[in-house]
Amino acid sequence: MKKNKSKVLQGGHRILIALFAMFLSLGAFAQKIPVTGQVVDSNNEPIIGASVSEKGTTNGTITDIDGQFTLNVDEGVTLLITYVGFKPQEIKASKNIKVTLEENTELLDEVVVIGYGTVKRKDVTTAISTVSTKDMDQRPIISAGQAIQGKAAGVSVIQPNGTPGGELSIRVRGTTSFNGSNDPLYVVDGVPVDNINFLAPNDIASMQILKDASSAAIYGSRAANGVIIISTKAGQSGNAKVSFNTQLGLNKVSNSIKSLNAAQYKELQDEIGGAKVPEGTTDVTDWFDEVYSTGVTQSYQVSVSDGTDKLKYFLSAGYLDEKGVLDAAFFKRYSFRANIDNQVRKWLNISANVSYTDNTNNGITTGQGSNRGGVVLSVINLPTSIGIYKDEEAGLYNRSFYGMNISNPIESLQNSKNNKTKENRLIASGNILLTFIPELTLKSSFTLDRRNSLQTGFTPPVHADDRDDWGNAWDNRNMNTVLTFDNILTYNKTFNKHGLELMGGSSWTDSDYTNSWINGSHYRSDQIKTLNAANKISWDGTGSGASQWGIMSYIGRAAYNYDSKYLFTANVRADGSSKLHPDHRWGTFPSFSAAWRISSEEFMQGLDWLDDLKIRGGWGQTGNQSGIGDYAYLQRYNIRRIEWFKEDGNGDVQENALPTISQANLPTRDLKWETTTQTNIGVDLTALNNRLTINMDYYYKRTKDMLMWVTLPTGAAAANSIQRNEGEMTNKGFEFSVNSRNFEGEFSWTTDFNISFNRNKLEKLALQKIYNDAWPSDVLKTAIVRNQPGRSLGGFYGYISDGVDPETGDLIYRDVNGNGKKDAGDRTFIGDPNPDFTYGLTNTFSWKNFNLSIFIQGSYGNDVYNASRIDTEGMYDGKNQSTRVLNRWRIPGQITDVPRANFNIENSSYFVEDGSYLRIKDISLSYNFKGSLLKKLGVSRLQPYFTATNLVTWTSYTGMDPEVNQWGNSGAVQGVDWGTYPHSKSYVFGLNVEF
Template sequence: METNLFLRIAKLKNKGWCTLFLVLGLVFLQLSSFGQTGTVTGTVKDDDKTPTPGVNVTIKGTTTGAATDVNGKYAIKAASTDVLVFSFIGMQTIEVSVGNRKVVDVILKSETKKLNELVVIGYGSVQKKDVTTAVSTVSAKEIADRPIVSAAQALQGKSAGVQVVQPSGKPGVGLSIRVRGSTSVVASNEPLYVVDGIPTDGVSNLSPNDIENMVILKDASSASIYGARAANGVVLITTKRGKSGKALLSFNAYTGVSKIGKTIDVLNTEQYRQLLKDIGGANQVPDGISTYTNWNDETFKTGTIQSYQLSASAGREGYSYYVSGGYQEEKGIVAPASFKRYTFRANMDNQLKEWVKLTTNFSMSRAQNMNAADNAGSGRGGVILSVLNTPPFLSVWDSKNPKQYAANPFQPSWENPLAQSAAKDQNTDSKIQGSAALEFSLLKDLKYKTTLGVDYNVHNWDYYLDPVRTNWGRKNNGLGKADRSSSTVWLWENLLTYSKSFNKLNFNGILGSSTQSSRWDHAYMEGKDYPANIPIETLNIANLIDPYSASTSASEWSVLSYFARASFNYDNKYLLTANFRADGTSKMPSNNRWGYFPSFSAGWRVSSERFMESIASVVNDLKLRVGWGETGNQEGIGDYYYYGTYGITRRPITDPYSGPLLWRQRMNNPDLKWETTTQSNVGVDVSFLNSRITLNMDAYYKKTTDLLFDVVFPSTVGLGALRRNNGEVENKGFEFNITSQNLKGALGWTTDFNMSFNRNKVTKLGLTKNYLYGGIESNGQSIILLKEGVSLGTFYGYISEGVNPETGDIIYKDLNSNGKIDPDDRTIIGNAQPDFIFGMTNSFTWKNFNLNFFIQGSYGNDIFNATRIDTEGMFDVKNQSTEVLRRWKRPGMVTDIPRAGNIYNSNNSTRFVEDGSYVRLKSVTLGYMLQGRWMGKVGINKLNIYVTGQNLLTLTNYSGYDPEVNMGGGSSTVLGVDYGTYPQSKSVVAGVNIEF
């Protein structure tokens, strides 16, 4: 029967709704029960001998079960050979053999065993009670019933001190993660990901269903074991492995729809006609035109999402395996934005001999991402702003040529939003990652492990614009571009581990080395002049290949590392850990090639002292922690920056100086240094009332020195930029996480709440004292200022004091009192850094139902709504939002919207700075765990169905599409700027998890 059901489900691949209907239909089946030999009754009590309602009582190996009533009593039919399993949230699970008994009473003890759970740390693991550093854990259980696309998404709002921002709502877009703030300007600020021991540059290829747990190393004392790559924190990901026992076959699937959460109203044809009259000029809407196109309705459609994964795992003495394959697809609310991913994973463990173990990990993935351009003005291909700016009287298609999108009569290069999306703009990433490790037990307490790993990536970017439908396509008679790159990273690590107990003293030490090398190759080409009647979308069909755009490049780097750690635990009270890592890289000049990264941490378990015995029933565990360490950031250093780099181009054959031309791309810097981040941490972990309340608090200070910047020379000098060490930045903050078991019994309720406060500031700049970032296309001004004493993401512009009732123009504050408004009147006008961020998860259980809702938010951050410059500026022929209906029209009129026709009113100013604080119901999930004797007959061990809503409710004062936004993507400087960014959507998803 199991085989038949599996084949039926397998035949339904890519038919998500059919699979769900099949499973939901099982709910209504009524099958006969299995015969039992007798009824067993009993009472379940807790530590205080109080009857405990809502305890699950099941027969081991079956789905047959019962629950205790309000008096802690239960009754279940069981045979003498059965084993009863008693489980309850927050209590230890116990198993009791029935034997000849008819009454089985049990006492459940508090779940203090959680303190003995292992927490993965760099190159090893440690019991949770012995952790002396700032780490956070996200388990597979916390993300099991959430339809998430990436591992990074699973971290949002789940860990104190970790800020996860989804800068765009496009399918497959990368998330921006900051662990205790940004530490660099031009280098990466993303954490290092280590998957099953292999460092990698990202986890977009990883299926969330394959994750067993994630551990975030937040402070330097925990992360310094990874040295030069750990300044931004480390995310350790452990994937699932086979376990001893019965073979398991699991099938997970979900499917759903998404809609835009909010639209922005724009002017209709008559209102637009009047606006152009107020602006003046030659571009006017003829009086006879009254057609109207609702570009919101034409562009924003219903998106879809679906995911399927099948996995098998098993284990017996000396051998285990876990194998999975999955497919995920998301179609966005704006065509053609979409994301597809295919994944395969095989993890195996072999105990070859008593003294040697072989562990292998292998994964393959292929991700395809179709782009819909955002973060750009409607004149530069931005789809979102084109929705708002395209004239409302314009039709979708040209009335004279239905194969062509209608052209804007005022600005033919400004395509309508559907034409903006007409190009094929696709990224395809293929990844193979694997490792094999041999672990030898040399002596009783001494182990040696050698690991060989490889990370192979291929990236393809293809762009094609047909020669017919769009204005730009017709001008080029079709346009094609192709970008190809590949990288191979090899890793070889060797590790010695020694563990020994001496009476009350426990010692653990590691000594290791790591060698890593990389090769990257890249090629680019473009062409145009495509035949209109041949629908082939590759460069092969282009008649004109541009010889001057073609380019190739390659680079290599290598890193050699040595590391060590020593941990001491005396009497389970006094804990001490010291780490040291030395990294040498080919990216650095010989005089600065090696970086050295030490750290230490200590802990004192106060609750184990005698003076705490009197309150032991209230305070179950209390531990104080302190740590200090140094980490580095090698990601901002180009492979050959200290040498300097050159580019080669070719002059046209018609040029008298035709031939190869060598030009300076970047100046050399023989004194280049590491960015070094020093961090101190003080923390406390405490649990109360039989661990029903757990509190973790940390305060930290981190400072980055030798900050990297690009010094740009005037164009007349003829030299490229110089990357040099030129500043310092600091982050300091406080974070806490509290977990509480609010209700125990038939109705269970647990809460997990975390909050983080971080203050970021640039404390020192060397050669250049001011930097400007974040250029706004429409007004040609930069919005971000970087200088000493301010934080990253500081807005810079004029102070708007409202509209002059007599002239209708914005009144800007004359800060230098020289009687005129000039660039010297610009000042700090906002900050994208939040005062605090938070996340809260509430989980309810009642009988077989579970309800989980996750709230996430940010407070105190500003957003520069540059979208309003294009929708409220009224300085050209773009359509505007309905806000401009309140524009100034006559002397004496009091309003906050200036007159039409003056771009001076659209300077970067406080007019466009808004409060970006928000509280969002990120997800809410209602699930039901099916139980019944019929499940055993069809071979099902576990069956859970659920419905999830995502982004259903957002409370904010922000007027744009979405407050979780940033046109700078993962930039550490351009923060909180909204300029036609693809909005996030609301979605409803139904899913099922089946285990055979």
């Protein structure tokens, strides 16, 4: 928003914003006189970067770090002084002048980006949140999605694990799809993309989130989960600006789980009757210290921008290197961006945006249970009495842990260094804007989005008396090219108090995907890691594939505005998708919204404390086709290769053997769009001379014809699965946000707070009534998640545990069905991963040159299924356990909440915990250096800063972190912790320089 800058100018933010307001300085052609002066605010503080120009000409300059300027002008002319956040001022030119700019308290003229256009904030009729980007260069943000967490009401951002470069789970107003994607649509500089991992956060200029259907419906088919519109930085006319940002971060595990020492482990095993541990066994290895280390993050970003009234450019390049707390885990990203805008003629504007990124990471085996090689759990489950190596000189790792099937985490990490996933992505778009008359424009855009991915891995051969591993390797490649061609015609006319906008156009999208994979084994040594050195190439693990899809769309919008008092907007989009059946391929997605600015009515006059009050409401429909294959409605087949080189029963080689073909699925002749209908009512209020802003929204969303995979009874057909429109789901909720300027002056304090309530419910399913999911342990034998109508998604299902029986030490399982015994009928819902509400609070303080920002974020009322405890507290075999089992039941009559060794373990509420948390997410402290030396060097910003992330977390959760989901971005499974890569505390030192 256009914020009041008079006090903020005392912090570093004033320099950044000032440099964005520069205009070109040109010499004059007539007789000139030198004019010098200073521009200050109402507190007599210099304004840096204010524009000073000769009115009616392009002759101008900007103020320096002391607010001073010099300009040669014609004698007797009028000077125009402007700066963002202040009212423009005109003054007669004289040799030495001082100008005091008056604050512009009208914050509602800010222009926000909407679908295929812009609108003044005061004229918005829909639910749109703006995410501040002003402190993004002072936070250790790897992905742009992290900048949203806790910053926008109605938007939930969860980082399911702490893996370097790991994905985020972003939900706008709840989960709307069961099997499909629940990610919002990302639109970067007008280009729809599937994720924003490629985007360097420092390149972002603005972020808007379209939350309701009336705002998002213009994107129709892909907007069911909301839309996040991102605009990257552009060049500004004026002096060239060079910006540099660097960060160095140190990362430590936020929380650890301690294991039993050697003596405690032996005592437990004696009780279980498990591992035969020799007497006198001592501690040899601290597995936690061996596996975890201090992660280091380095980030460097440089940009150059400049412009004239005709040509503007912005160039940036960046490098990010994140080394994880697990030694082998890493994420690296190289990025480059070029944004160019050229006003060729008054009627012709040409612009181009080019973004290229190259990133690399590796996979670390976590969250798969210790008996399957999960590093996180194996650290706890390995006995401390056994060393890392069987033969350190020979490089042979120990694999014998009292007969248990637990991978050595050091060996796993070492091998994972050979596993890499590389991806490079090029997004290039060209835009032409034709202005036929000032009110009528046509914008044509063509975009190429090309991604190349290479995934390689190598496990070395190891031969010893206890093993005979021959080594294996793999090479998986894919390329995806998406072409988009948009043509948008816009008519915008204002006459008297009436405003009218008409927009219409088309959008064409085409996607082409290819992939190939190859696997090999039997290596001579670990020195040559290429597939060329493999002696065997898998005959059935090698192949290639390809697929295509396309969308054709037609778009329309009409908006009417009477004196910014009565506002109405209607959108419609028609989409045709190749993924859906031809008879149901086209979907039409309309929306309507209206707003009434009550504060402009005569009966509201006299309320001096009230600046603006607006009521708005909207209704709309959006579509979804994600989560289904490119040929979802068609009959598809599986092809199985026959081992032609093997002999048949007669001893003959089957040289003429042909592959077998089997039905893969059932065709769906009525497959159509998944459609979400949403109603929204909102109130926007600003008061106390724009020092207080409040936004409130209530919404109701209903998703019909959910696209789902349905499993049919065995024997019903050759294939027993089908993709079809299966069910309905609802989300309803309330959002509240408040922004306040609490103190102004030499000391300033601002507060931003938001809170969101959402209730999700699966209303109905057609064919398959119950979906079971998430089997985190072979011990339990049952799924821990059940989805069925009448419940919210992701509910945990099992037995209710009523504590430990003091007489037996076993868990007491509640007799839910009342038949006097424990059976399957006693299983019920035992937890809900969906929070009652989420919230975020940011307080920003400024005093002289110091700036302090404290960001608090949290969730309340969500449960977490701590499946890790099955392996770390189950006490059923020879695995080491956490120190919590020291409180286990041992004698009759003992009162404890930890059952006996070898207790009657079941999938139950015993493993369900309260996942609520309150976290100090970021504390940032910065200082803005000033002085004559910097002025002489041409440095307009020198700002060192320190940021602590995930500093403190208040929670009753006993796991390593409550912000977790081993199933990642799944909609059907949420809040499950199963040896998940832990989150980290980060301590970041950084520097911002501009000149």
